[in-house]
Amino acid sequence: ASYKLLLLPGDGIGVEVMAEVERVIDWFNRRGAVSFETESDLVGGAAYDAHGQSISDETMRRADEADAIIFGAVGGPKWDSVPYDVRPEAGLLRLRKDLKLFANLRPAVCYKALAQSSSLKTELVEGLDILILRELTGGVYFGEPKEITELGNGQKRAVDTQVYETYEIDRIARVAFELSRARQSRVTSAEKHNVMKSGVLWKEVVTQTHKDGFEDVTLDHMLADALGMQLVRRPKQFDVILTDNLFGDILSDVAAMLTGSLGMLPSASLGAPDGQTGRRKALYEPVHGSAPDIAGQGKANPLAMIASFGMALRYSFDRGAEADLVEHAVSAVLDEGYRTGDIMADGCRLVGTQEMGEAVVKAMDRL
Ligand code: NAI
Ligand code: MG
Numbered sequence: 309a310s311y312k313l314l315l316l317p318g319d320g321i322g323v324e325v326m327a328e329v330e331r332v333i334d335w336f337n338r339r340g341a342v343s344f345e346t347e348s349d350l351v352g353g354a355a356y357d358a359h360g361q362s363i364s365d366e367t368m369r370r371a372d373e374a375d376a377i378i379f380g381a382v383g384g385p386k387w388d389s390v391p392y393d394v395r396p397e398a399g400l401l402r403l404r405k406d407l408k409l410f411a412n413l414r415p416a417v418c419y420k421a422l423a424q425s426s427s428l429k430t431e432l433v434e435g436l437d438i439l440i441l442r443e444l445t446g447g448v449y450f451g452e453p454k455e456i457t458e459l460g461n462g463q464k465r466a467v468d469t470q471v472y473e474t475y476e477i478d479r480i481a482r483v484a485f486e487l488s489r490a491r492q493s494r495v496t497s498a499e500k501h502n503v504m505k506s507g508v509l510w511k512e513v514v515t516q517t518h519k520d521g522f523e524d525v526t527l528d529h530m531l532a533d534a535l536g537m538q539l540v541r542r543p544k545q546f547d548v549i550l551t552d553n554l555f556g557d558i559l560s561d562v563a564a565m566l567t568g569s570l571g572m573l574p575s576a577s578l579g580a581p582d583g584q585t586g587r588r589k590a591l592y593e594p595v596h597g598s599a600p601d602i603a604g605q606g607k608a609n610p611l612a613m614i615a616s617f618g619m620a621l622r623y624s625f626d627r628g629a630e631a632d633l634v635e636h637a638v639s640a641v642l643d644e645g646y647r648t649g650d651i652m653a654d655g656c657r658l659v660g661t662q663e664m665g666e667a668v669v670k671a672m673d674r675l
């Protein structure tokens with residue numbers, strides 16, 4: 309099979325880490341049972357500099373046609389003063405919005421080699437493998453009204469509105485249950501039904517969806533604040549965590565820090581399955597940004613970007629064995645002591661972006 313990938317490197321280290329993922333894609337094109345046709349395009353500040361938009365309609369068309377989008381990172385001080393609606397981040401937001409990417413997957417995996425040099429207790433994080441599923445297009449970040457009003461007495465009033473409808477909760481719950489089946493078939497849903505109406509509905513709909521064909525999956529409910537506590541106290545008790553946009557934002561950042569560096573964290577954003585092909589629109593990107601402080605120096609850790617492509621193999625192309633190969637290769641280079649600056653530890657070998665990418669591909673040859 310051959311799939312179409314749209315590569316959007318973006319700005320700063322986005323460009324540097326994308327070059328390393330291309331090495332991995334080339335490896336599959338040479339060696340694998342699966343191959344990829346790639347097309348590259350501009351997004352973010354690079355696109356703004358070229359044509360005044362952070363993403364063009366033509367790029368959006370390509371994104372819509374691609375089987376998956378591989379995204380680097382956007383932004384940087386160079387574009388700090390460009391108008392709000394064409395700022396680099398707007399390109400990413402348009403992709404998420406127009407392609408309706410409502411399900412954000414944030415795995416938190418702690419590689420063995422990094423658990424040992426973790427600032428946290430090794431036994432707490434060693435073997436950690438959880439998946440946080442965050443609703444990405446609804447909730448309090450988008451609900452109306454959203455405003456600050458003057459009250460006239462020198463006081464102001466700020467309003468944000470948390471809104472969720474049944475279909476929004478149902479569709480993300482389905483993704484959670486489906487994904488959990490390739491893992492430990494355990495889903496923990498987090499809300500605050502004790503103080504929020506949206507929490508009451510969330511719990512009700514998730515419970516209902518679970519009954520609709522997912523009863524083989526174990527479902528638990530936990531209050532989001534209690535879950536935050538458990539995540540730090542005993543993170544390995546979780547498999548898939550299902551939650552809304554706001555709680556997911558916070559909980560996924562907490563989980564991220566259990567695993568080490570930003571340079572290690574991949575993510576995926578999925579849309580609804582296509583009526584004909586059943587395939588979901590999908591964008592894969594590292595969690596980190598364009599890292600202006602190290603951009604252009606060949607220091608960036610490419611492993612988050614490479615692991616994001618691993619997620620594409622798993623979730624867009626149903627290539628579990630190939631995804632495992634990429635993950636094992638990442639794990640192997642860490643075991644061999646290869647480290648970029650962000651994850652450097654005593655007795656390890658400091659390498660640059662390119663050398664790390666080459667090491668991953670060599671490990672894939674061997675495994
Ligand atoms: P950042 O993630 O770019 O950097 C935070 C810190 O982590 C920096 O010290 C950086 O050097 C380090 N770091 C990040 N990724 C790394 C990697 N792969 N290897 C080694 N070190 C790494 O976040 P920051 O500094 O807040 O934002 C910089 C720019 O990126 C801003 O313009 C921001 O808006 C943008 N940004 C874009 C995102 C995206 O494209 N999805 C996400 C987050 C920020
Ligand atoms: Mg966040």
